């Protein structure tokens with residue numbers, strides 16, 4: 001359980017830019033991050049060493065989602081288009097018929113440098129966790145290479161943050177190193193279309209009238225690095241049961257802990273519940289189809305990585321853990337509502 005916070009801590013990580021951190025700076029930064037993640041489970045980080053900013057990453061994301069649905073559906077995962085071979089990476093459309101309070105479309109990519117020919121357990125399973133990425137035609141979307149660079153930078157940043165956390169957790173400095181090999185991290189572009197806020201008759205409490213586009217959840221994995229646009233709507237649950245807004249702070253990204261990392265840390269790190277309020281229609285927007293955009297990067301270990309859990313004798317094989325979790329994710333349920341046989345739209 002997190003603490004009774006009323007705002008989220010901000011941690012300036014400009015020191016990370018220095019290639020060799022002096023020990024005192026390193027320890028101070030480790031401590032600040034540790035304090036944030038062991039109380040609220042969430043923090044804004046500022047001055048991250050990234051080559052791209054808010055404007056670039058969201059322009060790129062808008063370009064993707066502005067593609068016609070027929071083009072995006074060419075990249076749809078097999079659960080939406082049975083004739084497709086991509087089971088894990090690619091596009092998922094909104095599913096208003098299944099989840100009106102989870103109204104989002106997304107595009108997911110994995111490690112661009114992964115060796116897809118390597119034999120992994122995934123090949124024999126329904127969902128291939130190590131499959132290659134799928135991309136729109138380059139004439140329609142020219143940003144594949146840039147997105148791959150962004151993936152690599154976020155992966156490096158997550159690995160650096162993890163290495164800062166090893167010492168305060170009392171772990172060996174290389175404790176997280178094996179998690180980087182063949183990592184299954186996911187970069188997920190998300191778009192939440194605008195939703196008219198209709199309050200059902202008889203709704204007494206403001207809380208019941210809240211329209212959501214992402215239902216309350218904890219992230220399942222290790223560490224999430226989230227870029228969000230300036231629309232607002234992300235809220236984080238404190239220990240008193242209050243939803244605390246986590247609006248965009250210019251120049252920041254949000255970092256939060258997932259369930260597995262909470263276990264690895266012997267519950268010292270908190271995997272805190274969060275949700276996203278549905279964005280309102282904005283008649284002044286340049287494109288009225290657009291509501292909110294966000295880009296979580298989920299840092300994840302490799303499929304065969306053995307993750308040791310504090311206080312538990314047996315370690316967990318990450319791929320097995322992920323498959324069990326995925327059985328509960330709506331984007332991975334078969335959705336015949338989208339399939340019109342084998343014909344492409």
Ligand SMILES: O=C(O)CCC(=O)C(=O)O
Pocket residue numbers: 190214219226228234274276293294295296
């Ligand atoms: O869109 C957001 O701000 C949060 C998304 C999120 O929590 C998730 O994808 O796990």
Ligand SMILES: [Fe+2]
Pocket residue numbers: 217218219274
């Ligand atoms: Fe989340």
